[in-house]
Amino acid sequence: MSKGPENDRTTRSDRSDWIRRFKPAEQAPCRLVCFPHAGGSASYFHGLTQRLAPDVDVLSVQYPGRQDRSAEPSQQSVTDLADQAYEALKPWTGKPLALFGHSMGAIVAFEVALRLAADGTVPLRLFPSGRRAPSRFREENVHLRDDDALLREVASLAGTDSALLADPDVRRMILPSLRADYRAIETYRHTGGKRLDCPVLALAGADDPKAPLDDVRAWGEHTTQGFGLEVFPGGHFYLNDETAAVAALLRSQLAAAAGG
Template sequence: MVSANRVDENLWIRRFHPAPTAATRLVCLPHAGGSAPYFLPVSKALSPAVDVLAVQYPGRQDRRHEKCIDTITELADAVTAELLPVADRPLVLFGHSMGASLAFEVGVRLEKAGVVPLAVFASGRRAPSRHRDESVHLRSDDEIIAELRTLSGTQSAVLADEEILRMVLPAVRSDYKAAETYRHTGGARLAAPIQAHFGVDDPRVSRDEAQAWADHTSGGFTLHSYPGGHFYLNEQAPRVIEAIARVTDANSHPAI
């Protein structure tokens, strides 16, 4: 059994509500510019039935003095290395936006190591095989700030505070670079089932692009749409959490 301290003392993985007896671990991967506390409400809702682990990328909050990682490949390698020691229980991966691409790549690496997730939730992101030419990471600071305000993904208090906003911009730019330069090399498919979730008014992913996640798994696929835009999660969290709970509850109480 892996010690709870192994996670609690980890810079990469945050546990807000320890659940030492939970049968399943949910790993939450934030969006570009996001941080682990974004998933605090998810942890509160699912614990103690689920051990919720939120990933904290370098270059933000208490890791702000660390160098940002600006490729999905390097991020996936690092996150996978941190998850393998805590894969003594079944894992569910949930990623939003950039985090969805990362969840897929982490899933590929976990499966190569013999750990097949119960499910991978890809939220607010097109399938890896669908490409768009995007270059937000090359824009000026003011243009990136305008993008953040358009998508409404950053907390309003942060957007209103120019000083704080300028402080987080390096991490935002790095994450956008990782997301926008990510290219699926082809061939890799997950054995784990994939659930794609998206907002119907999201300018960053169409229904067709979300449906294309079906091409990346041999384990089953479902598509879920919600009212809202790129951060539909902010309003639709209870419904998404319910979808996660259906997977984790099934693992806790398997059919006989």
């Protein structure tokens, strides 16, 4: 495996377009790669990063089309996102990697995990959050709705301040990437085939309408190793209020996986 960069810098060339490292943890035995939800950005995991350092070196994935990548076109498929994120992670495989993804990010993380394993880098753990298993298909067409309907769907999940969504400048800024992300996840189809050779621990909100617990449990069908489910109070964005509890769980899991 290639030796990953050990020093974070503030310049784009040093950290790559895809990877954000808000609080480098050079002595940590492993890295956790975090993949955001539809319309989300790497900064969503800033709080989780702060709570996990210095025990875990957290890498947050920045998809194109948002924040400092807003001038770039957003990807239209999960496959494209996974292909490019996988390439961006190759320099970071000098330490064991675990993957955490929330909502759409859970599926992107799963696809990246498959690519890493095929290349000889089996992740320590996969932590899918707020997302039903890849094999549990549900027909959805939010990406085909008009702007107001799309934003109403986002507001209904209570992950974004409704006042922000009503601001014309904010709407203009987020709508292209948001629609592209919804298109990517709603047109994703799991084709079966190889399962992961790493344990999977799924996380879910008890009242999440987008991820019923029976569908979340089906993540166990996608690994040859152990499976577990942790349920937290809250809905689709339970992580907003349960960051401390999630960080404690991840720290414990990764310490055990890394032999700490």
